[in-house]
Amino acid sequence: MREFRYERADDPAAAVALLAAEPSGAFLGGGTNLVDLMKLGVATPDVLVDVRTLTSAEVTDLPDGGLRIGAAVPNADLAADRRVRERFPVLAQALLAGASGQLRNRATTGGNLLQRTRCTYFTDVTRPCNKREPGSGCGALEGVHRNHAILGQTLDGPGACIATHPSDMAVALVALDAVVQVLGPEGERAVPIAELHRLPGDDPSRDTTLRHGELISAIELPPLPFAARSRYRKARDRASFAFALVSVAAAVDVADGVVRDVRLALGGVAHRPWRATTAEEALRGRPATEESFAAAADAELAAATPLRDNGFKVPLARNLVVRTLLEVAR
Amino acid sequence: MDTEITLRVDGAARSLTVDTRTTLLDALRERLRNTSPKKGCDHGQCGACTVLLDGRRVNSCLVLAVTVGDAEVITSDGLATDDRPHPLHDSFVEHDGFQCGYCTPGQVCSAAGVLAEARAGWPSHVTEDLTAEGVTLTDAEIRERMSGNLCRCAAYANIVPAVAAVAEKEGVR
Numbered sequence: 001m002r003e004f005r006y007e008r009a010d011d012p013a014a015a016v017a018l019l020a021a022e023p024s025g026a027f028l029g030g031g032t033n034l035v036d037l038m039k040l041g042v043a044t045p046d047v048l049v050d051v052r053t054l055t056s057a058e059v060t061d062l063p064d065g066g067l068r069i070g071a072a073v074p075n076a077d078l079a080a081d082r083r084v085r086e087r088f089p090v091l092a093q094a095l096l097a098g099a100s101g102q103l104r105n106r107a108t109t110g111g112n113l114l115q116r117t118r119c120t121y122f123t124d125v126t127r128p129c130n131k132r133e134p135g136s137g138c139g140a141l142e143g144v145h146r147n148h149a150i151l152g153q154t155l156d157g158p159g160a161c162i163a164t165h166p167s168d169m170a171v172a173l174v175a176l177d178a179v180v181q182v183l184g185p186e187g188e189r190a191v192p193i194a195e196l197h198r199l200p201g202d203d204p205s206r207d208t209t210l211r212h213g214e215l216i217s218a219i220e221l222p223p224l225p226f227a228a229r230s231r232y233r234k235a236r237d238r239a240s241f242a243f244a245l246v247s248v249a250a251a252v253d254v255a256d257g258v259v260r261d262v263r264l265a266l267g268g269v270a271h272r273p274w275r276a277t278t279a280e281e282a283l284r285g286r287p288a289t290e291e292s293f294a295a296a297a298d299a300e301l302a303a304a305t306p307l308r309d310n311g312f313k314v315p316l317a318r319n320l321v322v323r324t325l326l327e328v329a330r
Numbered sequence: 331m332d333t334e335i336t337l338r339v340d341g342a343a344r345s346l347t348v349d350t351r352t353t354l355l356d357a358l359r360e361r362l363r364n365t366s367p368k369k370g371c372d373h374g375q376c377g378a379c380t381v382l383l384d385g386r387r388v389n390s391c392l393v394l395a396v397t398v399g400d401a402e403v404i405t406s407d408g409l410a411t412d413d414r415p416h417p418l419h420d421s422f423v424e425h426d427g428f429q430c431g432y433c434t435p436g437q438v439c440s441a442a443g444v445l446a447e448a449r450a451g452w453p454s455h456v457t458e459d460l461t462a463e464g465v466t467l468t469d470a471e472i473r474e475r476m477s478g479n480l481c482r483c484a485a486y487a488n489i490v491p492a493v494a495a496v497a498e499k500e501g502v503r
Contacts, residue, residue: 005331006350006396028397035353035392036373048350050397076386080452085460096455100478101443103374105386106393240455240477 001038005047012183012217015049020185020213022047027215029111030074032103037116041125042132052108055217059083065223071110071216075169076101078109088221090230090249094172097234100241110216113170113180113196116207117163117271118243120144130161131204138162141307147245150304150313151270154200161204162307164268165197166243171267172232174275175249178221184214193219197272204271226253226261233324234267235316244268246317248324254288259329264300266317276300279321288329290322297321333396339364340408348395355379355390358405366407366435370480377479380436380443381405387443389478406435409442417496418442427492429483437479441493444475448502467497 009015019025025047028034037043056070059081067083078084079095099107121127121139128137138160140148148162155162170193178193196208210216230251236242247267253260262283264276279300286292297318304314336345337354339362346361355372358364358381367390370378374389381390382404390403409416418438421427428434448465456474457465465471472493473486481489497503 001351003331004350006333006394028394031394031397032374032389032392035394038351039372048394052397076447076452080450085453089460092453092460093455096453096457100377101447101454101475102377102380102387102389102440102478103392105443106383106388240474 002041002044004045007047007049009049009051009054012051012054012215015051015054016183016185016213016215019047019049019215022049023212025049027051029072029108029114030106032099032107033111033115037123040123042123051110051215055110055215062220062223065225067221069109069219069221071108071218073109074105075099075107075109075112076104079104086228088172088176088224088227088230090175090227090232090251091169091172091221093232094168094247094249097232097244097247098168109169109219112167113173113216113219114208115167118166119148119163122163130159131163131200134158134203134205144309145307146309147243147268148307148310149270150306150310150317151274152199153271153305154202154204155305157202159200159202159204161200161271163200163204163271165207165270165272167273168232168234168244168247168267170197171247171265171273172249173219173221174273175230175251175263175265176221176224176227177263178219180216181218181220182210182214183217184211188217194275200271224251224263227251227263229328230263231324231328233320233327235320246313246320248317248320250321250324250328252288252325252329254329257288259283259286259288259292262325264321264325266321269313269317276321278303290326293322293325294318335396335398336400337362337395337398337403338400339403340405350394350396352395353391354381354383354393354395354398354403357395358390358403364405364407366405367439368432368435370433370436375480376433376436377440378433378436380439380479382439382442385446387440404439406438409438416442417499418493421492421495422489425488425492425495427485427488428481429485433479433481433483437476437481437489440476440479441489441496444472444493445497445500445502447475448497449500465502467494467503469494472497
């Protein structure tokens with residue numbers, strides 16, 4: 001691990017000011033991903049600004065029925081929060097499907113959103129990777145890419161990248177239209193979560209639209225009454241403690257057998273948590289039947305560009321979408 | 331960069347100077363000679379380094395020692411009181427829940443965390459009803475909750491009843 005200076009601040013604004021003055025510094029939350037990447041030589045910050053206990057560690061009610069989640073809330077606490085379990089079960093399930101008990105105790109909500117891909121070409125500094133070292137190429141394209149993206153990738157040129165975003169939690173938050181509260185050198189701003197994570201485009205080194213020095217302070221969940229019937233399903237290579245091959249977050253509002261409203265997001269398929277807007281549009285006003293669900297999934301996945309070894313993700317995603325929608329529409 | 335820290339480990343405060351890169355695991359093992367937590371994968375994947383930090387199980391290999399502050403660190407060694415093993419220690423022995431012993435201290439700390447989390451009513455990935463009050467530590471619940479601890483000595487089969495027996499005594503099963 002490269003040497004670094006360790007800093008603490010008295011409040012979030014001071015932490016932001018500290019980091020803004022350190023071009024190759026980083027915030028340290030729970031460290032469950034960053035410390036690992038530092039050990040691997042993938043992350044090499046000069047300065048760590050510890051923010052783990054700086055932002056709120058509380059989940060609080062919003063007047064409109066939504067929830068405000070402090071960025072320092074541990075993943076374990078968020079999953080156990082009774083309001084989350086009752087109003088937004090998809091979020092509790094996504095959190096519980098991720099990592100292990102030990103990691104969930106240490107990982108924070110803010111840090112979870114900023115965790116980096118587990119693409120093995122990214123985490124192995126001896127391999128080419130445009131995300132870790134822009135311009136070096138993408139080893140996964142012609143290499144081992146069974147776990148990689150099928151949607152929204154950049155397949156050639158200096159931006160080539162087929163990595164997936166690893167968070168389960170973020171997939172549920174995308175389905176719930178969460179809003180990320182950010183504190184930066186120029187003050188506060190609110191970022192709809194759909195605008196937080198990026199597709200690789202021509203610069204896969206940037207996972208998010210945050211600017212250097214910007215700190216996630218909280219995540220707000222707007223009220224969504226029909227999310228009380230929501231569900232997260234995750235397909236992975238073993239029963240527990242593994243990243244998603246494909247995951248689905250779904251909530252459906254059905255009245256008289258017709259889909260009035262629906263929220264659908266996929267994990268493990270793209271560089272960012274994938275909001276399935278095409279499928280959502282195809283479903284609104286349609287009968288809540290297996291046929292409609294399958295047609296909507298097919299419409300969403302029509303844009304998929306699977307590679308040599310990850311084509312199985314297309315039918316896996318389709319089936320997982322259909323099963324999950326059937327379950328929540330029941 | 332060297333920093334002075336004080337760690338409270340198994341009931342005793344210990345002051346030491348560490349390089350900021352030192353993990354809690356390395357501080358415990360290499361500096362404080364507490365070899366109870368083991369270094370397995372060193373990447374948070376095997377759980378052999380599990381300790382309780384303010385009562386919560388964490389992977390000590392991913393915690394930088396400088397971040398620990400005055401939190402209380404309990405290793406499997408420190409779970410014993412007055413030279414008496416912890417009920418989980420006894421139960422692991424009774425049920426033959428370990429073989430080489432390398433991953434056992436982490437398994438025991440993790441099991442202590444599992445019991446505390448179940449007493450607090452925390453659900454898991456296999457909990458059917460998220461809105462239910464309380465948790466029953468069925469075998470499936472124990473397996474899921476212990477899944478952050480990998481032991482390739484084939485001890486899993488005996489770890490489940492070892493944890494279950496203590497859960498039963500504590501009324502979370």
